Amino acid sequence: MPKVDRQLVVYDFDWSMADQDTDRWIFEVLAPDLRRNMKKLKDKIQWTDLVAQTLRDAHKRGITREQIEHALRIMPFHPAMERAVKHLQAAGNTTFLCLSNSNSVFISTILEAKNLQNLFKEIITNPAEWDESGLLKLRRKIDLDGPQHSCTVGCNPNMCKGEELEAFLNRHAPRYNRIIYVGDGTNDFCPVLRLRSQDIVLCRNHRGLQKRIVKEGGLQCQVKYWGGAWEVEEIFSSL
Numbered sequence: 089m090p091k092v093d094r095q096l097v098v099y100d101f102d103w104s105m106a107d108q109d110t111d112r113w114i115f116e117v118l119a120p121d122l123r124r125n126m127k128k129l130k131d132k133i134q135w136t137d138l139v140a141q142t143l144r145d146a147h148k149r150g151i152t153r154e155q156i157e158h159a160l161r162i163m164p165f166h167p168a169m170e171r172a173v174k175h176l177q178a179a180g181n182t183t184f185l186c187l188s189n190s191n192s193v194f195i196s197t198i199l200e201a202k203n204l205q206n207l208f209k210e211i212i213t214n215p216a217e218w219d220e221s222g223l224l225k226l227r228r229k230i231d232l233d234g235p236q237h238s239c240t241v242g243c244n245p246n247m248c249k250g251e252e253l254e255a256f257l258n259r260h261a262p263r264y265n266r267i268i269y270v271g272d273g274t275n276d277f278c279p280v281l282r283l284r285s286q287d288i289v290l291c292r293n294h295r296g297l298q299k300r301i302v303k304e305g306g307l308q309c310q311v312k313y314w315g316g317a318w319e320v321e322e323i324f325s326s327l
């Protein structure tokens with residue numbers, strides 16, 4: 089096997105790096121009725137718009153920035169995942185990229201709580217910021233008024249992770265010897281389809297990505313399945 093001196097590890101965030109879904113979790117913790125409302129509206133309103141709207145509803149009823157940050161800090165995050173990435177980072181030849189449909193504030197709040205704020209070279213996600221009143225203002229990564237992605241693999245409106253990964257690779261030439269993609273969701277299928285035979289997808293069991301891999305096929309990369317973060321740690325240490 090050729091020496092891998094330039095390796096890229098790409099992480100989806102919800103249910104991949106973290107053991108929960110940020111957008112849903114904060115409302116399950118702080119306002120279950122708003123969480124229920126999201127379930128009712130999710131087929132009618134684009135997801136990022138729906139989260140932004142629900143954040144405004146939460147703000148109107150007095151839910152604070154501190155409460156949301158606390159909910160994020162206590163969100164399930166497996167200690168083995170933390171160990172796995174810290175060990176790999178310490179080994180030195182790996183670049184980390186985060187590709188997530190969550191948002192910049194949710195992700196950075198959790199990474200800081202785990203002392204992982206310097207892990208990723210880039211975090212490609214929906215932009216968010218706190219305003220002075222404590223409202224978290226969230227926008228789509230791809231503005232609805234501008235050009236949309238042109239992907240035909242079946243990516244949802246807003247982000248195509250496949251196009252985002254290609255753009256990252258073009259920004260950071262030369263090409264990596266090996267890409268490892270850790271993901272679980274249906275929208276992780278498009279970037280994984282673009283991986284090469286020397287690349288590996290670490291696909292979480294029983295979720296949307298696995299279903300698409302089994303049903304649609306067409307992958308050139310190697311596939312390794314995992315359930316718990318300890319298995320990702322095991323795979324990383326065997327590389």
Ligand SMILES: [Mg+2]
Pocket residue numbers: 100101102103104271272273
């Ligand atoms: Mg996910």
Ligand SMILES: [Zn+2]
Pocket residue numbers: 239240241242243248249250251278279
């Ligand atoms: Zn796509």
